[in-house]
Amino acid sequence: MTFSVATAQQRPNLLLFMADDMTYTDLGCYGNADVKTPHIDRLATQGVRFTQCYNAAPTCSPLRQSLFTGMYPVRNGAHPNHSRVYDGVKSLPNYLRPLGYRVAIVGKRHEAPASAFPFEMLGGSHGDGGKTPDGTDLPLHKARDFISRDGQQPWCLVVTSNQPHSPWNRGDSSKYDPNTLTVPPYLVDTPVLREAMSRYYAEITYMDGQVGTMLRHLKNQGMKQNTVVLWLSEQGSQLPFGKWTCYDTGIHAAAVLRWPGRTKSGSESGALISYVDIVPTFVELAGGRLHGVDGKSFVPLLRGASDYHNDVVFSVNTTRGIYHGSEAYGIRSATDGRWLYIRNLHSQNKFQNMVTHRDTVYASWRMVDSDFARQRVNSYVRRSPEELYDLASDPWCFKNLAAMSHHRDEMQNLSTRMDDWMKQQGDLGDATERAAETRQPKQKPWSKNGEYARQAKQQSFPPTN
Numbered sequence: 001m002t003f004s005v006a007t008a009q010q011r012p013n014l015l016l017f018m019a020d021d022m023t024y025t026d027l028g029c030y031g032n033a034d035v036k037t038p039h040i041d042r043l044a045t046q047g048v049r050f051t052q053c054y055n056a057a058p059t060c061s062p063l064r065q066s067l068f069t070g071m072y073p074v075r076n077g078a079h080p081n082h083s084r085v086y087d088g089v090k091s092l093p094n095y096l097r098p099l100g101y102r103v104a105i106v107g108k109r110h111e112a113p114a115s116a117f118p119f120e121m122l123g124g125s126h127g128d129g130g131k132t133p134d135g136t137d138l139p140l141h142k143a144r145d146f147i148s149r150d151g152q153q154p155w156c157l158v159v160t161s162n163q164p165h166s167p168w169n170r171g172d173s174s175k176y177d178p179n180t181l182t183v184p185p186y187l188v189d190t191p192v193l194r195e196a197m198s199r200y201y202a203e204i205t206y207m208d209g210q211v212g213t214m215l216r217h218l219k220n221q222g223m224k225q226n227t228v229v230l231w232l233s234e235q236g237s238q239l240p241f242g243k244w245t246c247y248d249t250g251i252h253a254a255a256v257l258r259w260p261g262r263t264k265s266g267s268e269s270g271a272l273i274s275y276v277d278i279v280p281t282f283v284e285l286a287g288g289r290l291h292g293v294d295g296k297s298f299v300p301l302l303r304g305a306s307d308y309h310n311d312v313v314f315s316v317n318t319t320r321g322i323y324h325g326s327e328a329y330g331i332r333s334a335t336d337g338r339w340l341y342i343r344n345l346h347s348q349n350k351f352q353n354m355v356t357h358r359d360t361v362y363a364s365w366r367m368v369d370s371d372f373a374r375q376r377v378n379s380y381v382r383r384s385p386e387e388l389y390d391l392a393s394d395p396w397c398f399k400n401l402a403a404m405s406h407h408r409d410e411m412q413n414l415s416t417r418m419d420d421w422m423k424q425q426g427d428l429g430d431a432t433e434r435a436a437e438t439r440q441p442k443q444k445p446w447s448k449n450g451e452y453a454r455q456a457k458q459q460s461f462p463p464t465n
Contacts, residue, residue, distance in 0.1 A: 047258030171202030
């Protein structure tokens with residue numbers, strides 16, 4: 001890491017707020033007229049809304065560890081869920097503290113080992129499920145105390161909500177009549193789905209209220225003008241074809257950033273960015289330059305100096321080590337924002353996870369006598385070795401174009417880029433998948449007796465992913 005002339009200037013505070021298991025289309029400012037997200041929508045009117053932001057993995061632990069390290073999951077060692085990074089891998093606190101920042105996190109933790117992610121832990125829990133008193137899992141009053149503790153030192157705060165992760169029992173679902181909701185085209189319309197959407201949307205609104213509380217703390221402390229706020233949706237929801245998949249609804253993310261006086265209010269960026277770009281961006285905002293990671297700073301986008309960032313970004317997923325996952329089903333994806341290429345390393349196997357095991361929505365689809373329902377049920381578990389989708393005309397990834405000769409160039413380009421990227425990452429495909437469980441701690445550090453729990457001196461709930 002190097003330092004830049006920006007260290008001589010007033011540096012902004014940095015606030016990263018992340019939802020949990022939320023499909024990028026499921027909020028007002030991204031086109032969903034049903035969901036009530038007034039605080040995030042207002043934030044979008046005050047800053048920039050990114051339309052081509054992608055996460056590096058559609059499961060919580062590898063996603064967060066790639067975000068905090070600026071490295072893709074296989075390279076940092078944490079590609080399965082409930083995993084840990086390699087010894088020596090550094091993360092956001094390691095980079096910002098030498099630049100003079102206080103760095104803390106409040107809410108959900110899903111990284112390991114704790115020594116590689118030395119945030120100041122303000123409290124909260126991994127998982128909620130509506131079983132704790134309101135706010136216990138995300139004590140935003142402690143976030144308020146942290147940002148107001150020292151007016152002379154810049155800070156970085158990560159706020160990680162547990163919502164709208166299932167079970168969906170937070171918020172007021174009575175405000176979402178299941179019968180009046182608009183079912184997205186990629187889902188099979190059943191009463192069970194509609195009821196689930198009602199509860200899921202209620203949790204999104206609940207999480208939006210948490211965003212509002214945090215923004216109010218900034219305003220009341222007089223810190224609004226000198227704080228960069230970045231809100232992220234994380235990965236797709238637990239509805240079928242979202243979380244655990246590399247379809248667009250699994251890896252495409254909503255991202256809204258406000259930097260008062262710097263970003264244009266109500267603007268939109270179509271530049272292709274990845275979660276691995278966030279740490280280098282925060283480091284540059286703090287006055288440094290970060291080298292040796294996979295991501296790169298998109299500060300030029302924020303300053304209006306460029307409208308381009310990446311030409312291709314990547315994502316990975318494995319079912320080994322997840323609850324009720326396939327014995328092996330590695331997935332790799334590459335997208336340039338227009339075309340999405342997916343490589344299923346074990347297409348001979350059935351794709352399995354919590355959705356196929358006991359999800360009531362997916363089970364209700366099996367009872368529908370229609371070609372569309374049968375196609376959706378079957379395509380979730382049986383997939384081709386390669387898939388190619390034109391996201392401009394097919395954002396829901398219905399039509400696999402991989403076998404179409406007139407799309408050979410697009411297919412070959414992204415396939416070659418993926419080959420090169422996997423080699424650079426040290427990704428051996430099947431062998432990497434077979435070794436996935438060696439990357440998982442024997443004792444989950446977020447469990448009751450785990451390292452994070454001891455560090456935070458509080459009880460954490462077992463993982464619900």
